[in-house]
Amino acid sequence: MLPYLLGWVGFVFNVDLLNAWGWRLLLGLRVTAEVVLIACSLGFLLAWPLSLARRSRNPLLAWPVLAYTAYFRGTPLLCQLYLVYYGAGELRPALASAGLWWFFRDAFYCCIFAFTLNTAAYQSEILRGAVLAVPKGQLEAARALGLSRLAIARHVIWPQAMLVALRPLGNELISIVKASALAAIVTLMDLMGETRLIFARTFDFSIYLYAAILYLAITQAISQLWNWLERLLSRHLIIARAVTAPVAQTRARGPALDPVSAEF
Amino acid sequence: MGWFSLLFGPDGWAPLLLRGTLITVMLSAASVPFGFGGGLLLALLKLSPRRAVRTACEAYTTFFRGIPDLLSLFIVYFGLQALLNALGNALGDGWRLEMNAFVAGVLALSVVVAAYSSEVWVASLRAVPPGQAEAARALGLDPGQVFRLVQLPQLLRLALPGLGNIWTILIKDTSLISTLAVMDLLRAASEASRSTARPLLFYSAASALYLVFSVSSGFGQAYLERRANRGYS
Numbered sequence: 001m002l003p004y005l006l007g008w009v010g011f012v013f014n015v016d017l018l019n020a021w022g023w024r025l026l027l028g029l030r031v032t033a034e035v036v037l038i039a040c041s042l043g044f045l046l047a048w049p050l051s052l053a054r055r056s057r058n059p060l061l062a063w064p065v066l067a068y069t070a071y072f073r074g075t076p077l078l079c080q081l082y083l084v085y086y087g088a089g090e091l092r093p094a095l096a097s098a099g100l101w102w103f104f105r106d107a108f109y110c111c112i113f114a115f116t117l118n119t120a121a122y123q124s125e126i127l128r129g130a131v132l133a134v135p136k137g138q139l140e141a142a143r144a145l146g147l148s149r150l151a152i153a154r155h156v157i158w159p160q161a162m163l164v165a166l167r168p169l170g171n172e173l174i175s176i177v178k179a180s181a182l183a184a185i186v187t188l189m190d191l192m193g194e195t196r197l198i199f200a201r202t203f204d205f206s207i208y209l210y211a212a213i214l215y216l217a218i219t220q221a222i223s224q225l226w227n228w229l230e231r232l233l234s235r236h237l238i239i240a241r242a243v244t245a246p247v248a249q250t251r252a253r254g255p256a257l258d259p260v261s262a263e264f
Numbered sequence: 265m266g267w268f269s270l271l272f273g274p275d276g277w278a279p280l281l282l283r284g285t286l287i288t289v290m291l292s293a294a295s296v297p298f299g300f301g302g303g304l305l306l307a308l309l310k311l312s313p314r315r316a317v318r319t320a321c322e323a324y325t326t327f328f329r330g331i332p333d334l335l336s337l338f339i340v341y342f343g344l345q346a347l348l349n350a351l352g353n354a355l356g357d358g359w360r361l362e363m364n365a366f367v368a369g370v371l372a373l374s375v376v377v378a379a380y381s382s383e384v385w386v387a388s389l390r391a392v393p394p395g396q397a398e399a400a401r402a403l404g405l406d407p408g409q410v411f412r413l414v415q416l417p418q419l420l421r422l423a424l425p426g427l428g429n430i431w432t433i434l435i436k437d438t439s440l441i442s443t444l445a446v447m448d449l450l451r452a453a454s455e456a457s458r459s460t461a462r463p464l465l466f467y468s469a470a471s472a473l474y475l476v477f478s479v480s481s482g483f484g485q486a487y488l489e490r491r492a493n494r495g496y497s
Contacts, residue, residue, distance in 0.1 A: 074432075074478040075471045076439035079450055083471065086463035181332035185443060192335065205346055208339050212331045219330040 014206040021198045021207065028194030029214060031108075035180050035190060039112050040173055043119035050124035051131070065124070072121035078182050080118060085110045085186045111183040115176060122172050130165035131157060163233060170226035174219050181215075191215065267465050277456040277466065284452030285473050287366075291438040291448060292431070294370045299377025299434065300427060306378055307385030321382070328379035334440050340372035341444055369441040377434055384426030385419070392418045421492040428485040435478055449473055 054065040072080065088095060088104035095101045103109045134157055142156040184193035195211040198204075271278045310321045328336050345368075348361040392415055400414040442451035453470035457463035 070479075071471065071475065075474040076436040076450065078439045078442070079453075079467060079471055079474060082450070082454065082463065083467040086457060087467060090462065090464050178332040181334045182440075184334075192332065195335075199342075205342055208335065208342065212327070212335055212339065215332055215335060216327065216330040220326075 039115035047123035284449035298374035302378030303381030306382035388422035
């Protein structure tokens with residue numbers, strides 16, 4: 001029985017495979033990076049007006065955004081992706097006459113479209129929470145100083161809210177890296193797509209492990225980058241924290257970057 | 265055909281979608297004992313005095329939290345299949361071990377959920393004051409009783425919000441099982457939309473069903489949290 005199990009270990013790690021197919025994995029890595037970077041930046045731009053509308057007192061503004069976030073956070077991303085990708089095919093005549101068919105014909109654009117809308121929903125909730133976390137006294141003090149609404153938003157609320165939002169936004173970036181693997185299911189040749197193709201050609205299981213190592217490298221790199229960013233941007237708070245924090249809290253380090261918020 | 269008769273007519277697709285919903289609910293529910301239980305086990309091992317055990321468990325968590333859930337499912341699914349084939353060969357010519365796709369899906373989901381939930385369990389284990397276990401031991405309870413009667417109830421209260429988050433992730437992750445050969449809600453919707461060429465209708469219907477499931481389990485969570493906190497308000 002032992003030789004068979006040893007054979008299984010050899011089956012798990014196969015180095016020759018990497019020589020023959022490694023370059024394809026790197027091509028896929030590039031597509032993954034493109035999808036993630038474009039979707040996350042567009043989602044961030046979209047999240048600001050959404051979070052503003054969500055906090056608006058006008059129900060005509062707040063309710064549609066509530067429904068939007070409920071849909072995108074409450075259903076699987078794969079279902080949303082199918083809805084965009086296959087649904088666009090059904091709407092082809094209408095999209096063609098609107099001059100949009102070139103966009104929805106392409107799996108790459110469909111993925112970016114679906115991922116952007118999805119991450120915008122999550123990011124808008126992060127931003128909303130971060131703005132609510134800024135102490136009320138800050139706003140009152142700024143008003144008492146006679147600052148304009150725009151100046152308050154830009155110089156008082158924004159810098160403090162962004163510091164609060166930094167870590168959850170990093171988690172969201174990691175979530176999108178992980179979620180981007182779904183693009184492979186709608187035929188996009190990203191890292192996961194290339195991996196599946198190579199597996200279909202070679203039936204060699206190791207390729208999944210090599211892909212896992214690449215994904216792990218990306219998510220760990222983002223995690224480290226975010227730790228560095230957070231230290232950099234909050235260094236003005238370090239002395240205050242050291243003076244005021246109780247001993248028990250200075251010993252406990254902040255929670256590790258948390259990819260648990262990954263959502264599909 | 266109108267959307268109503270496509271769903272609820274004599275040859276409508278609503279029964280298939282509802283069966284798919286049932287499978288989705290069953291996949292999520294079946295992954296809870298293995299996923300959350302495995303996570304608790306991992307968390308206890310992470311607090312073990314032996315360094316090798318701690319490192320191994322941390323590595324497991326980092327790995328499965330750092331790669332796409334879809335990739336984890338494939339790794340578990342195909343890895344399991346390969347292992348079964350190897351075992352079948354080892355047992356002799358007549359043996360051919362088949363894997364049930366539903367069981368494989370539950371196992372794969374549990375592996376991911378265990379990694380996610382172990383972090384929640386570790387945080388809650390650290391938050392239960394050590395004096396509780398010490399007092400319980402001083403009263404003469406055996407280690408099993410200390411854990412079951414004293415630590416676990418307090419642990420559950422602290423872990424509930426975190427586990428609730430993971431439960432909503434789990435619900436949505438079951439849709440990934442549709443890429444293996446399980447007729448869950450999403451696969452039922454795919455099947456229906458392929459036969460009728462009406463993807464908009466059926467994926468919207470599937471979305472609505474997912475939304476009902478996740479919103480109602482949100483209410484369930486709120487109830488459980490209220491119940492767990494009833495002595496603390």
